[in-house]
Amino acid sequence: MKEKATSFDIAHLAGVSQSTVSRALNNSPLVNQETRDRVQRIAKELNYKVDKNASNLRKQKSSTIALLLFEDPTSDDSMINPFFLAMLGSITRACAQANYDLLVSFQNLEDDWHAEYEDSNKADGIILLGYGDYTDYQTKVAQLESQGTHFVRWGAPDEAHPGVSIGCDNYQGGQSITSHLIGLGKTSFAFIGDNGDHAPEFKARFNGYYETLRSHGFAESCVQRNAISTEDAGSEAVKSLLQSGELPQAIVCASDLIAMGVLRALRQANVNVPYDVAVVGYDNIAVSAYTTPSLTTVQQNTKLAGELLVNTLLKAINNEDVQDYLMPADVIVRQSCGSE
Amino acid sequence: MKEKATSFDIAHLAGVSQSTVSRALNNSPLVNQETRDRVQRIAKELNYKVDKNASNLRKQKSSTIALLLFEDPTSDDSMINPFFLAMLGSITRACAQANYDLLVSFQNLEDDWHAEYEDSNKADGIILLGYGDYTDYQTKVAQLESQGTHFVRWGAPDEAHPGVSIGCDNYQGGQSITSHLIGLGKTSFAFIGDNGDHAPEFKARFNGYYETLRSHGFAESCVQRNAISTEDAGSEAVKSLLQSGELPQAIVCASDLIAMGVLRALRQANVNVPYDVAVVGYDNIAVSAYTTPSLTTVQQNTKLAGELLVNTLLKAINNEDVQDYLMPADVIVRQSCGSE
């Protein structure tokens, strides 16, 4: 292995001081054009690259963003929720575009959030991505805030949460998809997904759903079954629904993953979708376009979300003013409601 | 924003030298148990964390792995191939387990590979992930090697490539899936996917396919159509096949993404799968289980692959001996061949 060249090596070869090398490589206007060119040429010949650790240490910044991805602790350990995977891709791209590095780490909600502090030393800012559980989560976010760490949270803006949030309007998404079903003439409904405080995203979707039903006078004819965001949970929930004999005209799932399980269980029970019952999901993950029938769902724009998260965090790092941003949620109509 | 605590602050509070603080925090056996406890307690109270830049600079290592993800330059800019996304997830997990950070960066094949050198300063080693184009790629990998950079490549081991490779046996995968089709009684075939030198993975799959046909005497009754790994390319290729009037009994796609496009185009042309033609894919991406009909495909074990990539790289970093590893490819039988 060759020895790595340092700025001193270049200084020596170029016949200038190391300070000048540093200036030349950073395109400082203070350095003579001809000197700069010579230094840069030599640097390229030596395949020299600035040592980031030294540079960051001196500058006290890192040009790195940390992504803290935390997951529902009960979800299958080997799988990442496809929605978050899509976000990860989009965030990676947005970072690359801004010339920032992206440090990715997983975190379980139960964990001590070591990584959070760790990362605050390695990164200029943190992106928090995952389903949020208020109870646990909130004090930790508050701690981040009190530390003065720059961070942006994925999730709906909320007074209870300190810091900036970029999120999709889950309440409106719940409303929109429910209105769509009502417009199709459905009159009895089930919501499948947790709607407690530990699942704020799902809860907001549920609230949008419920309020829409109420305002149309359907509040009496709806049920709810708990499920975390997995296929199996969705499948189990529908089985319990079938057993109770309360099959409604429409099933609203809190996520596409849940909807996958719902479709599977209905198929196994020989219940026809959309003829016997309409089913809708949430997230518009890739798979939802390919199920049979294809799934009507609510889209969250992951590409935009990634860009907003990164750009907002970058602004915060530069101490510019930043604002919460709530993206609209769009209904994607496919075949699982019989409307197509 | 609070000032960040340094090891000197702790030294002061604990009444010891800064050196001792450093030793205590690194669990050096050289330090008195009682002293260590006191230092660690104070560090925790101050919410102190070691400055990674300083620590890395001093130790000349970074406990970070860089993932260079390069993509087919012609693929849709906004989408990451789901197969690589799955790999990304698995690599992230494996890194977390090994207590390494993961730096993710995108790279286009056409680019100058700045990042590669950059990353070699920020990371202890590099994972190269993407479809490889020999022409371009090879000289760059050789450069990495000559630099003494530790790296591991995703892809089939190959004498032409320097460095270590972890990959899936594409040739065997091509054989297995083709044998499956022959076992089902198919006698005429088409392969959809590039099989030139710039697409070594696809080429190996094609070779496995072709050799299997040849050994069964079907070499005459097969065609091949180029396609990069996108739905649209698959769709276009099948349209050209239909127009030529040469629809075979089985279509072997070089990737699931291609197969998605093939299924779509066949549906549009009212060609029934699997009744009129069998279709198989490659990768076993999530979507492939949900298409209609569900897709028979070849699985690459992404979870294992991620672990092998990370663990092999870690060994290389520690200057242990490392070996290429070729994972077997498994046929996943679903409905698109009519065998179920």
Add this chain to the structure above:
DNA sequence: CTGAAAGCGCTTACAG
């Protein structure tokens, strides 16, 4: 425009 010098916050020989 350039150079000599300080210092970012650690780790680790070296000396005791």
Add this chain to the structure above:
DNA sequence: CTGAAAGCGCTTACAG
């Protein structure tokens, strides 16, 4: 077991 000191490779006031 502990401390004083050097040094990792940069950037950036400071002085000219």
